[in-house]
Amino acid sequence: MKLVFATHNQNKFEEIKAMLPEHIQLLSLNDIGCTEEIEETGETIEQNAALKAQYVKETYDYDCFADDTGLEVESLNNAPGVYSARYAGEEKSDNKNVEKLLEELKDKDNRTARFKTVIALTINEQNNLFTGICTGQITKQKCGSGGFGYDPIFKPTGYTKTFAEMTLTEKATISHRGKAVKQLVDYLKQ
Numbered sequence: 243m244k245l246v247f248a249t250h251n252q253n254k255f256e257e258i259k260a261m262l263p264e265h266i267q268l269l270s271l272n273d274i275g276c277t278e279e280i281e282e283t284g285e286t287i288e289q290n291a292a293l294k295a296q297y298v299k300e301t302y303d304y305d306c307f308a309d310d311t312g313l314e315v316e317s318l319n320n321a322p323g324v325y326s327a328r329y330a331g332e333e334k335s336d337n338k339n340v341e342k343l344l345e346e347l348k349d350k351d352n353r354t355a356r357f358k359t360v361i362a363l364t365i366n367e368q369n370n371l372f373t374g375i376c377t378g379q380i381t382k383q384k385c386g387s388g389g390f391g392y393d394p395i396f397k398p399t400g401y402t403k404t405f406a407e408m409t410l411t412e413k414a415t416i417s418h419r420g421k422a423v424k425q426l427v428d429y430l431k432q
Contacts, residue, residue, distance in 0.1 A: 246274055247271075285324065292369065308361070379399070398416055401416070
């Protein structure tokens with residue numbers, strides 16, 4: 243089975259590919275010749291994921307899934323949320339996003355946060371959504387060199403390490419994306 247994952251992010255592509263069964267040939271946007279940036283104009287994480295999957299299906303005629311992820315910080319009224327990737331500006335810098343978030347939390351005691359991933363699957367003329375949530379805390383400084391995005395400052399509930407300090411396998415079993423991908427895989431096995 244060929245399935246497109248609507249991403250240009252190679253880190254994210256490799257993370258998801260490692261979670262999928264071997265009978266699924268995963269293709270990236272680059273593999274199908276899609277070099278344009280797909281607009282994320284939705285007001286919610288769900289809308290953005292669905293927009294990307296539908297765009298690939300309509301434009302390139304491939305069954306596709308897309309994800310959108312947001313980091314929701316309780317004391318910031320769930321910001322950055324849908325704007326997580328471009329929190330510090332349109333150039334989408336992981337480092338600047340992390341620095342801006344740490345700056346905004348520097349005087350806050352409540353550092354409770356959650357990652358939310360929604361995967362939209364467009365296959366056989368049907369649309370499906372799968373949601374994964376991982377709760378945790380924002381650390382006061384970066385820890386670890388693995389992962390991407392906010393991983394160096396997110397410590398999941400019940401763990402002493404940030405996502406950036408975990409192996410891909412450790413992270414996949416508990417992460418928001420791992421939970422959503424598990425639902426996707428269970429659906430694809432049916």
